[in-house]
Amino acid sequence: MDESREEIPRISIDSLRDWHRMKSNFSNAVFELFDQRIRQNGLESERASFLPHLQQFIDTTFEKAEPNVRINGKNFEEVKDGDDDKEVEPFDERRKRPQEVATLLENIFKAQEAIMGELDEPAEEEEDHLDPSLPDETMLAETVDAFSNVVGLSEGLSQTVKTQRDRVGRLKEAEEEVNAIKP
Numbered sequence: 001m002d003e004s005r006e007e008i009p010r011i012s013i014d015s016l017r018d019w020h021r022m023k024s025n026f027s028n029a030v031f032e033l034f035d036q037r038i039r040q041n042g043l044e045s046e047r048a049s050f051l052p053h054l055q056q057f058i059d060t061t062f063e064k065a066e067p068n069v070r071i072n073g074k075n076f077e078e079v080k081d082g083d084d085d086k087e088v089e090p091f092d093e094r095r096k097r098p099q100e101v102a103t104l105l106e107n108i109f110k111a112q113e114a115i116m117g118e119l120d121e122p123a124e125e126e127e128d129h130l131d132p133s134l135p136d137e138t139m140l141a142e143t144v145d146a147f148s149n150v151v152g153l154s155e156g157l158s159q160t161v162k163t164q165r166d167r168v169g170r171l172k173e174a175e176e177e178v179n180a181i182k183p
Contacts, residue, residue, distance in 0.1 A: 010070040016079055019071060027058050 013019050034054055038047050069076040 008068075010068050010075070011065075012070045012073075014072060016071055019069070019076075023058075023062055026061070030054065030058055 013022070031054070034050070035047075038044055038050070043050075066076045066080070071079045
């Protein structure tokens, strides 16, 4: 149950002081509404007997809300007995994603630098296959031409395969028609 509980987002509150202020404001509003209703219904003499029940309602309401609250990025259960007076940097849930992105970008840049370093230092084996008489631009042009030829051949092969499939399909149809003819 705890695992599924963590999937549901919690209500974020900046500090335990804010939580107490919300509880106080809620209590004041409930008592004010209660007093209005008592006066409207003429039950002023029974007010004292209702107060403990009203306080129990307020306490139960906030107890049920506690598992759904985060205070300064921490679950309420971890903070409620703590000291709220100490200086703590305010938690911002939006800060988590930019840090993840920054770390990811840093790792990508490091990997790119490592690859570029490997490309700058060609292996001795590769030097044996290179024709030192060709300038770099000529070698690049030849590589582009070779790649273009390979792409052209692959497109032709793709068209040839399609043509052959069509022929096989027509051959099967013709074979079925010939077999259907009775001698």
